[in-house]
Amino acid sequence: MNLYREHIMDHxxxxxxxxxxxxxxMTIEESNPVCGDKLKLMYKLDGDRVNEVKFEGEGCAISLAxxxxxxxxxxxxxxxxxxxxxDEDMLKQxxxxxxxxxxKCGLLALSGLRKGLKQDNLAGYGNS
Amino acid sequence: MLDPAKLRADFPILTRRIHDKPLxxxxxxxxxxxxxxxxxxxxxxxxxxxxSVRRGIYTLSEEATGMYEAARETVAEFIGADSSEEIVxxxxxxxxxxxxxxxxxxxxxRKGDAIVLTExxxxxxxxxxxxxxxxxxxELRFAKVTDGGRLDMMDFExxxxxxxxxxxTHVSNVLGTINPVAEITKxxxxxxxxxxxxxAQAAPNLPLDMCELEADxxxxxxxxxxxPTGIGVLRTHAPVYEAMQPFLSGGEMINEVxxxxxxxxxxxxxxxxxTMPAAEAIGLAVAIDYLNKLGxxxxxxxxxxxxxxxxxxxxxxxxxxIYGSKKAEDRVGLVSFTVDGIHPHxxxxxxxxxxxxxxSGHHCAQxxxxxxxxxxxxxxxxxxxxxxxxxxxxxxxxxxAQKTFSEPVKA
Numbered sequence: 001m002n003l004y005r006e007h008i009m010d011h012x013x014x015x016x017x018x019x020x021x022x023x024x025x026m027t028i029e030e031s032n033p034v035c036g037d038k039l040k041l042m043y044k045l046d047g048d049r050v051n052e053v054k055f056e057g058e059g060c061a062i063s064l065a066x067x068x069x070x071x072x073x074x075x076x077x078x079x080x081x082x083x084x085x086x087d088e089d090m091l092k093q094x095x096x097x098x099x100x101x102x103x104k105c106g107l108l109a110l111s112g113l114r115k116g117l118k119q120d121n122l123a124g125y126g127n128s
Numbered sequence: 129m130l131d132p133a134k135l136r137a138d139f140p141i142l143t144r145r146i147h148d149k150p151l152x153x154x155x156x157x158x159x160x161x162x163x164x165x166x167x168x169x170x171x172x173x174x175x176x177x178x179x180s181v182r183r184g185i186y187t188l189s190e191e192a193t194g195m196y197e198a199a200r201e202t203v204a205e206f207i208g209a210d211s212s213e214e215i216v217x218x219x220x221x222x223x224x225x226x227x228x229x230x231x232x233x234x235x236x237x238r239k240g241d242a243i244v245l246t247e248x249x250x251x252x253x254x255x256x257x258x259x260x261x262x263x264x265x266x267e268l269r270f271a272k273v274t275d276g277g278r279l280d281m282m283d284f285e286x287x288x289x290x291x292x293x294x295x296x297t298h299v300s301n302v303l304g305t306i307n308p309v310a311e312i313t314k315x316x317x318x319x320x321x322x323x324x325x326x327x328a329q330a331a332p333n334l335p336l337d338m339c340e341l342e343a344d345x346x347x348x349x350x351x352x353x354x355x356p357t358g359i360g361v362l363r364t365h366a367p368v369y370e371a372m373q374p375f376l377s378g379g380e381m382i383n384e385v386x387x388x389x390x391x392x393x394x395x396x397x398x399x400x401x402x403t404m405p406a407a408e409a410i411g412l413a414v415a416i417d418y419l420n421k422l423g424x425x426x427x428x429x430x431x432x433x434x435x436x437x438x439x440x441x442x443x444x445x446x447x448x449x450i451y452g453s454k455k456a457e458d459r460v461g462l463v464s465f466t467v468d469g470i471h472p473h474x475x476x477x478x479x480x481x482x483x484x485x486x487x488s489g490h491h492c493a494q495x496x497x498x499x500x501x502x503x504x505x506x507x508x509x510x511x512x513x514x515x516x517x518x519x520x521x522x523x524x525x526x527x528x529a530q531k532t533f534s535e536p537v538k539a
Contacts, residue, residue: 003477010537035473035489036503059531060471102477 003096004061011065016072021054028119030112032104035065041070041112048079060105062098067109069093074113083117085110130422130430135513138163138418142513149483152521157301157329157462157509158487160354162415164271169414170356170407181406182380182397196406200412202395206416207346208337209363215285216396217409220360221328222252224347227323227362227375227399229256233293234346235373239265242291244321246271246279246307247499248300251492253326257295271296273499277303277452279289288315294323298346302493302505303452304435304459306334313342318520322368328352333431333510335461336422344368353417354511355412358405369395376401419512427512431461434519438463441523447530451472451500461510464491467526470533472506478529484522 002094018081031038037059044052057064073093074082090110091098096119098106136142139161144151152163169345173195182195200212209215218224233256235431237243243257247270261268269291271284277300288294294316298309313323324345330336331348338346345368350359364372374381374392378401378414392398419427436456442448447468455461467475472488479486490497497503508522 003481004474004532006537009532009535013537033503035471047387060473062474067249099477102473105473 003098003102005096006098007095008061010052011068012061015055015064015068017054017068017075018056019054021052024054026116026119028112028116030108030115032059032063032108035060035105036106037056037108039063039067039109039112040064041067041109041116045079050074050082055109058090059108061101062094062105063108066090066094066106070113072076079117082113085113129433130143130426130512132430132434132513132515135422136515138165139513140164140167143435146483146485148482149481152482152484152518154484154486154508154514154518154522156332156511156514157352157507158491159357160332160511161350161513163354163357165418166355166411166415170411172474173407173410178407181404192406193336195410196404199409202413202416204363206336206363206420207331208339210339210365213396214338214363214365216364216399217404218347218360218362218399219358219405220349220351221301221326221347222349222360224360224362225253225324225326226256228345228364228372229260229345231372231375231399232322233257233260234264236371237264237266237292240267241293242267242269244269244271244284244287244291244294244296244316246284246296246302247273248279248493248496249295249302250326250328251494253295253297253324253464254329254495257489260365270495273303273496275352277305278458279305279307279312284312285315288319288321290320291316291319294321295326296323297326297328299327299333299460300368300452300493300496301462302464302491302496302500302507304329304462305452305462306330306458306460309341309343313344317342329460329462332419332427334428338363350408350412353415355414355415356405359382359408359412362399362410369398372399374398374401378402400509422512427461430512431510431514432456434514434516435459435463437463437516438508438510438519438522441519442526445523445526445530448526451505461514462507463509464505464507466502467530468506470529472504474533475506475529477527478532479522479525482521482525482528484525486522 021042025045027042039057041055043050055067177191179192181193200215204212269287270278274280317388322344325343327348332353346363351357382399449466451464476488
């Protein structure tokens with residue numbers, strides 16, 4: 001089984017939604033110091049729905065391709081739907097079986113999103 | 129000169145196929161594969177001679193004790209120690225360094241005392257000192273690494289002034305650089321400092337002579353030396369023993385115990401509390417016998433040849449950057465490198481698909497990687513059974529990875 005199938009290489013080389021989002025409603029940084037991977041995930045909301053999403057960062061092909069895929073997964077979704085994304089959903093998108101050491105790379109962006117959602121909740125409580 | 133192709137038959141794991149390809153094992157610097165003789169010796173010990181070491185009066189116990197102590201003799205001879213009493217068995221090099229930090233460092237270093245480390249240390253020779261420094265209020269100084277990947281001796285001498293302890297690796301596990309340990313210990317002793325040398329990468333690659341190196345403590349792991357996991361070595365000697373407090377305490381490290389008082393056994397027993405990994409010590413001795421039969425001078429010569437070939441092959445690939453000295457004689461058998469546009473983890477995954485096992489990451493040397501300006505590198509490391517064919521397969525596989533990453537993808 002080739003880990004670096006076209007699907008992954010496509011997202012790695014032609015990342016979707018790569019860039020920055022000024023005045024984002026949510027900005028979160030996530031990293032894996034073990035391999036030096038760093039991601040920044042941002043989105044703007046329209047009501048409770050993700051209107052625009054961007055990511056930037058550096059890292060291995062798996063973590064960057066997964067981040068690109070995740071932005072496609074969450075665009076147009078509600079915050080509740082974002083919270084419901086499971087590890088399996090992300091791994092299914094990646095589509096190739098990852099070895100235990102590489103699963104971390106595949107889930108880095110999703111782990112960032114979860115942190116961001118918690119941060120978002122806190123901000124929400126603060127505002128009310 | 130060794131015949132690595134012939135030696136391959138001594139290592140049963142080399143018949144494994146990985147992703148339906150023959151195994152090309154290039155991660156010996158992380159851990160070495162095991163010769164049959166070692167595996168059989170451990171099995172034989174458990175099946176025929178196993179008993180409580182140093183505790184029983186019966187035949188099996190006495191046989192096991194004899195074999196365990198003979199292993200200590202083998203280790204002492206292998207590294208040119210004066211006697212087997214200088215050898216303490218530990219779990220690995222990491223535990224040996226922790227032992228020194230705890231048993232000597234804690235009782236001999238005081239607030240404001242300085243320890244000299246280097247920028248090329250493995251985390252094993254950093255973290256125990258970070259923890260001790262925090263606890264005791266010690267100063268940590270880091271001797272620099274030059275752009276050529278060597279220890280900056282001018283900087284080292286500057287930082288040595290007034291220091292109480294020097295902790296230095298004999299060989300860098302990232303750069304492969306061999307440090308001038310004999311010179312370092314001479315300078316340190318003149319300055320009144322003690323010296324701990326991390327020999328984890330040196331012991332499998334270089335002939336060692338403790339009398340020549342004169343380090344106060346020399347440590348290494350058995351598993352990198354073709355021996356089993358769970359066994360390591362700390363070498364020190366009488367004048368230093370006197371200043372060391374017990375580390376782990378408990379059974380068999382005592383002389384006499386009353387209700388609330390204790391006198392300790394003589395070293396090395398003082399530092400071997402509890403039931404020790406006897407089969408592992410015996411396995412290590414057999415791995416050392418294996419190396420002795422090959423001859424450490426021949427091992428060194430072979431690894432030099434492979435390293436030279438690897439440096440030549442890898443630097444011929446466009447986009448490959450090699451870290452450390454470009455001269456094989458400055459190094460042991462390991463080469464760290466990066467490939468433009470491919471994260472080392474991606475490279476290692478792609479190589480694995482071809483059955484090629486290399487290390488990728490920071491190799492437990494993050495400060496050195498910060499200095500090199502990269503979060504991670506790939507590392508190929510060699511052993512007695514590494515052939516030039518292995519290096520050719522590595523090069524072919526790197527080129528295939530470059531192709532995978534450079535091919536345009538259909539949108």
